[in-house]
Amino acid sequence: QQQVKQSPQSLIVQKGGISIINCAYENTAFDYFPWYQQFPGKGPALLIAIRPDVSEKKEGRFTISFNKSAKQFSLHIMDSQPGDSATYFCAARAFYGGSQGNLIFGKGTKLSVKP
């Protein structure tokens, strides 16, 4: 129940295309869903995050779509660029009885954008 399942494991997209990464969860107590971006040899950095009271959040070329009934959320990267080549992690965190739980991470998706 604590897992976050992420797919695909790797993704190759042409420059200008749309990259889509999907995540699914079971724990209905999850109330915060961030996406992190990690470049090789670096620490992850927060890219965009969403709460379950909205179905979509957009920041520039990055959009999170959230489907509460299906317990799924996805990251869409529009007009993908070679500089977007990185590993992307989805995550989720629950809120129990007034206190925050810890982040549960998906296993990551390695995105390669070809010029």
Place this chain on the structure above:
Amino acid sequence: DGGITQSPKYLFRKEGQNVTLSCEQNLNHDAMYWYRQDPGQGLRLIYYSQIVNDFQKGDIAEGYSVSREKKESFPLTVTSAQKNPTAFYLCASSRTGHNEQFFGPGTRLTVL
């Protein structure tokens, strides 16, 4: 510049030796975390601390130890009891009650 620093960037250790990884933050964050990253495995929580002089085990604490004597420092010791210590180790911090975790640049540990 505020941020999280980890040292060293690369660390080599012989089997049977303990080694300590450093993590320092000047963000004035109360909470600090240690994660282990293996290829294809995502980030797994080793230990976390919400306040000075207090810390809790994460999902994979066996073979590791931590201390939190100062707010800005959260060192991780990889002991000889850790069966497979070769990995990329990431330290993170966050403000209490806030969602975002800020990560350091990581330490790559290799056991020879």
